Amino acid sequence: MSDDLKKGLEGVLVAESELSYIDGDEGRLVYRGYEIGDLAERASFEEVLYLLWHGELPTASALSTFEDELAANRTVHDDVLETVRRLAEADANPMAALRTATSMLSAYDDEDGEPGTRAEDLSKGKRITAKMPTVVAAFKRLRDGNDPVAPREDLDHAANFLYMLNGEAPDDKLAEVFDMALVLHVDHGINASTFAAMVTASTLSDIYSSITSAIGTLKGGLHGGANQNVMAMLKEIDDSELSVVEWTRNALEEGKRIPGFGHRVYDVKDPRAAILGDQSRALGNASGELKWFSYSQVIEEFMQQETGIAPNVDFYSASTYYQMGIPIDLFTPIFALSRVGGWIAHVLEYQEDNRLIRPRSRYVGATDQAYVPVEQRE
Numbered sequence: 001m002s003d004d005l006k007k008g009l010e011g012v013l014v015a016e017s018e019l020s021y022i023d024g025d026e027g028r029l030v031y032r033g034y035e036i037g038d039l040a041e042r043a044s045f046e047e048v049l050y051l052l053w054h055g056e057l058p059t060a061s062a063l064s065t066f067e068d069e070l071a072a073n074r075t076v077h078d079d080v081l082e083t084v085r086r087l088a089e090a091d092a093n094p095m096a097a098l099r100t101a102t103s104m105l106s107a108y109d110d111e112d113g114e115p116g117t118r119a120e121d122l123s124k125g126k127r128i129t130a131k132m133p134t135v136v137a138a139f140k141r142l143r144d145g146n147d148p149v150a151p152r153e154d155l156d157h158a159a160n161f162l163y164m165l166n167g168e169a170p171d172d173k174l175a176e177v178f179d180m181a182l183v184l185h186v187d188h189g190i191n192a193s194t195f196a197a198m199v200t201a202s203t204l205s206d207i208y209s210s211i212t213s214a215i216g217t218l219k220g221g222l223h224g225g226a227n228q229n230v231m232a233m234l235k236e237i238d239d240s241e242l243s244v245v246e247w248t249r250n251a252l253e254e255g256k257r258i259p260g261f262g263h264r265v266y267d268v269k270d271p272r273a274a275i276l277g278d279q280s281r282a283l284g285n286a287s288g289e290l291k292w293f294s295y296s297q298v299i300e301e302f303m304q305q306e307t308g309i310a311p312n313v314d315f316y317s318a319s320t321y322y323q324m325g326i327p328i329d330l331f332t333p334i335f336a337l338s339r340v341g342g343w344i345a346h347v348l349e350y351q352e353d354n355r356l357i358r359p360r361s362r363y364v365g366a367t368d369q370a371y372v373p374v375e376q377r378e
């Protein structure tokens with residue numbers, strides 16, 4: 001492979017950004033100058049959304065207005081709920097259902113501005129961000145044979161989602177852990193799904209199209225879909241006769257990738273994995289069942305020793321969400337409920353100085369072929 005061909009666009013710079021800084025050697029992540037650890041511990045998801053979209057942390061009154069605006073936009077149109085019901089009855093993949101419903105939401109967003117402008121994309125982006133949790137929670141409830149629970153405006157984004165999912169308001173601790181997870185997942189440079197959103201936006205398409213592209217891209221197992229695969233692995237290990245180390249060693253010997261490990265940018269442990277690992281351990285301690293955290297820790301140590309490959313964000317989010325009682329196939333939709341904030345932020349930033357994104361491939365196929373009519377082909 002020659003030097004000018006960057007398979008997977010590795011290391012290729014496509015934009016300047018003030019949104020998130022990643023130091024892959026030190027394991028450091030910063031949103032607009034603020035360390036991820038500080039934000040995870042001290043800021044709410046709404047505050048971080050505001051920071052990403054507006055460039056600075058909100059004042060108390062700006063935050064309150066912003067929270068109210070999001071909360072007032074949580075309800076989704078009955079037609080969309082009806083489609084979600086059909087998708088649930090058809091046992092659709094939850095990410096596919098979210099992708100379809102998010103796309104459908106655009107038909108009921110009657111703001112008629114100019115796509116590709118900040119005003120239009122920000123106001124629609126707020127509505128998408130407000131409504132996606134309602135879609136995911138409704139899908140889960142309908143799939144379980146329950147009616148959807150209408151959103152509550154008096155709860156914050158994290159607590160309201162758990163309320164709509166379970167039909168009862170979460171205790172403060174669970175709401176806090178979930179809010180922290182939303183903060184940790186909201187942005188991460190030009191990852192694959194963010195790039196997908198930017199490619200779509202760069203054609204001057206609309207923000208619903210960008211978010212729909214991004215949801216489809218986040219779904220895959222090499223990206224956001226890995227969090228579900230991590231939990232499936234932990235459960236498979238639990239069901240097997242093998243020790244955690246034996247299972248992991250066999251998987252590596254069979255040439256399998258261990259979900260939740262490795263990263264295009266980090267050479268060391270993802271800082272988000274460290275924070276989520278603490279949450280996973282704390283939940284295990286609180287319930288008295290440390291199995292899922294312990295398995296994860298053994299895998300991490302073994303992977304470090306055998307391969308030097310460290311965990312990424314998806315590794316400990318899996319056991320964290322599982323211990324919160326969240327169904328495994330909702331882990332990636334939950335990632336999307338957070339990352340939508342980053343997708344919107346990058347679209348807004350890129351469109352300040354938009355240029356169509358259009359890379360090239362090197363043609364290595366045949367040339368000078370003579371066309372043969374179909375009846376003469378053998």
Ligand SMILES: CC(=O)SCCNC(=O)CCNC(=O)[C@H](O)C(C)(C)COP(=O)(O)OP(=O)(O)OC[C@H]1O[C@@H](n2cnc3c(N)ncnc32)[C@H](O)[C@@H]1OP(=O)(O)O
Nearest residue numbers: 221222223224226256257258259260261262263264312314
């Ligand atoms: C939110 C997120 O998207 S975080 C990432 C979530 N994805 C996963 O956890 C899936 C598992 N991880 C992977 O498949 C990869 O590490 C990726 C896709 C994340 C990054 O891939 P790339 O940057 O293309 O790395 P690449 O595929 O070149 O891997 C480099 C080497 O590490 C190995 N490697 C990378 N990840 C793993 C893994 N999880 N398990 C075992 N080996 C791995 C590869 O086999 C390769 O080895 P080789 O050079 O001997 O062939």
Ligand SMILES: O=C([O-])CC(=O)C(=O)O
Nearest residue numbers: 187188191192264312313
């Ligand atoms: O940055 C990436 O390539 C993947 C990732 O960790 C994320 O999207 O959060």
